[in-house]
Amino acid sequence: MHNLSHISLFSGAMGLDLGLEQAGFITQVLVELDPIARRTIQHNLKRLGRTAAIFEDVTQVTAEMLLEAVGLRVGEVALISGGPPCQPFSTAGRRAAIQDPRGSLFRDFVRLIEGVRPRFFVMENVRGLLSAAIRHRPIKERGKGAPPYAPDELPGSAFQVILAEFDRLGYSYVYGLLNAADYGVPQVRERVIIIGSRDHEPIALPQPTHHKDGLRLPRWRTVREAWDGLEDPSPEYPPYPESRLRFLRLVPEGGNWRDLPPELWPEAMGGAFTSGGGKVGFYRRLAWDKPAPTVTTSPAQKATDMCHPSELRPISVREAARLQGFPDDWLFCGSMADRYRQIGNAVPVGLGKAIGESILATMLGVSQTAVRQGRLFEFELAGKPSP
Structure with missing residues (x-):
């Protein structure tokens, strides 16, 4: 039986987690600082008859705490997911990027991946992450006559820091800007998605299931x-x-x-x-x-x-x-x-499900289409050993 354990960081109202669970993963640990969101999590888990460990401040959580809560050892967790708070990377506002204390929370995400060593990770964020600089130059200080950009002022320099951290951990990864409407979500919503593999398995971004104009796929939902x-x-x-x-x-x-x-x-x-x-x-x-x-x-x-x-x-x-x-x-x-x-x-539930299905397809060694349609699913889970 495959180990489908999942640790959720920056869980919010569990949109991403619900999608990953619809794909087959089992959320056993959640970390969420906001007290109202924690109440939402606790209420719904209780209603579902589910139990899970819930931690508060990710900066105070250690890999040992997560592993103890999930009952597994280093390297045995299947998946860690999360989206560090997106305000520093948003195209609205000051875009302080990783100098903003909230922007630096991605380092806690990396720290916990390093300690837990999950087979896969998923990191999501706003599209502004792709162009954010480590050090933001105000608009009034740009243009004709302004000094050249320093390396840490270049668009995308913050994203390169993030990717370098995953390189340092020895994970391979794929990333892209995904539109939730392409995955059956009735909403045009773009998110940066990074999927990482500890063992350098052939991971891939989820294949679209819908198309704006219905070209060989169902049209976007309305x-x-x-x-x-x-x-x-x-x-x-x-x-x-x-x-x-x-x-x-x-x-x-x-x-x-x-x-x-x-x-x-x-x-x-x-x-x-x-x-x-x-x-x-x-x-x-x-x-x-x-x-x-x-x-x-x-x-x-x-x-x-x-x-x-x-x-x-x-x-x-x-x-x-x-x-x-x-x-x-x-x-x-x-x-x-x-x-x-x-x-x-929240991350749209349908987008989370598509991400989970793409990871599950890699785990099972089958196509994403096969996973979506349920073909070989039970057979593969029962017939292949855990990682």
Whole structure:
């Protein structure tokens, strides 16, 4: 029987973990600092009749603690996964990268991989990780007449530091920018995924199962499909103020602020009208027959609007959870804002499942298609020895 033990770091509301479990892995240890997210984890594990060790501060957790909790020795854990907090690498904000204390948490991820020596690891993060610099140069200090970039100011230098750490550990790896919509998630959401192998097995990124235009694959799933059968008789959402409703009434399905009459743009946008950036989230209304844009942590905020396709309200907590692939009975603890935040910060469950299936295919020595279809699954698990 294959060992499918899984240790989850930076677990959040368990979106990635749920996907990996759907692929076959068993989450035995979780590490999450946020107390509200820990309550979410504890409640749902109890509801499922599951037990797992739950730790708090990853900086205080040792490899020995993880191994004791999972009941295995160094080298026996199948998988460690996690996504260090993404704010330092986001294209929004200051992008302090690895000088930010949160950005340095990836070193704890590496430290625990080094101590546990799992067969595989998965690290996920925002697309900004690919272009983040170790030392950020403010925009006002760039351009004509500015001194040349130092090596640690070059775009992507922070990512190269991360890859160098995995090289140092002796892991081979593959990485890429994956769009969750390509894996059956009804949402356009890009994440950087790194999959590592201790034993240099032929790992691969998950193969897409869906395509934007349906070329040889099913088309991307839509908001309509995501919410089909959803029972949400009393949807929870923060109501829009009349000052916002006045303009949202004029925005068609699938539109945003650019669909307002141009003479209303300055008034509707306020100070944002003259600022840079695409501002696509302002007065944004979802389309029924397209995937949703990236589910945000604040779908009722002016700059990250996610208005219902046909109603004058933000998408509800449960509608947001459906777009992320969470089961309808998955309970999110805390205030409404806390629940939106946990959902918006999660890795889509469907993307996690696709990642897990790609790793499982390597473990079994079969194609990803065979794993997705369940062919040889039970036979292989029963017939091959543990690593």
